[in-house]
Amino acid sequence: xxxxxxxxxxxxxxxxxxxxxxxxxxxxxxxxxxxxxxxxxxxxxxxxxxxxxxxxxxxxxxxxxxxxxxxxxxxxxxxxxxxxxxxxxxxxxxxxxxxxxxxxxxxxxxxxxxxxxxxxxxxxxxxxxxxxxxxxxxxxxxx
Numbered sequence: 001x002x003x004x005x006x007x008x009x010x011x012x013x014x015x016x017x018x019x020x021x022x023x024x025x026x027x028x029x030x031x032x033x034x035x036x037x038x039x040x041x042x043x044x045x046x047x048x049x050x051x052x053x054x055x056x057x058x059x060x061x062x063x064x065x066x067x068x069x070x071x072x073x074x075x076x077x078x079x080x081x082x083x084x085x086x087x088x089x090x091x092x093x094x095x096x097x098x099x100x101x102x103x104x105x106x107x108x109x110x111x112x113x114x115x116x117x118x119x120x121x122x123x124x125x126x127x128x129x130x131x132x133x134x135x136x137x138x139x140x141x142x143x
Contacts, residue, residue, distance in 0.1 A: 050091060051099045051128040057119040058095035059103075068095050073121045074106060081122065088115070096136045 054073050061067040081089065081104065088105035102122075105115040121127070 048093065048098065048100045051094075051101060051130075052121050052125050053128050053130055054121050057101055059092040059101055059119065060095060060097075062092060071119050073101075073119045074104075075123045076104070076120050077124050078122055081120065089120075092119075096131060098131050098136050 054075065056070060057073050058068050058070045061069055081102070084104050090103055091100040092103050093099075094101055102120050103117055104120045106118045106120075108114060108116040108118070
């Protein structure tokens with residue numbers, strides 16, 4: 001079923017009583033979420049632990065799941081991270097899919113006003129160990 005068909009069905013089935021001349025008291029209650037109507041839920045990346053480590057880091061491109069981006073983690077402090085505007089920082093799912101890493105838009109490239117997405121790690125926070133291959137296999141991954 002296409003998304004447009006689902007939107008139409010949701011509008012018809014769950015329209016408020018005043019919007020429909022054929023309303024009846026035994027109509028089903030509207031779903032709490034669209035995912036309830038569709039019958040599935042996307043996995044939440046917020047449940048993944050946020051790890052802090054230095055070195056070469058690989059993470060998934062959020063716009064193309066087949067692409068893996070790699071880069072050297074840039075050291076910054078908590079104060080420097082807090083000074084970055086919220087739209088210029090966030091997290092990404094690691095290549096193995098078992099944890100998240102921090103990213104931020106930092107000045108770089110050519111020119112004065114160029115920004116580039118960089119993996120960052122906090123120097124004034126405890127460093128975590130990278131997950132071992134056995135741990136990655138036991139935890140599974142979010143596809």
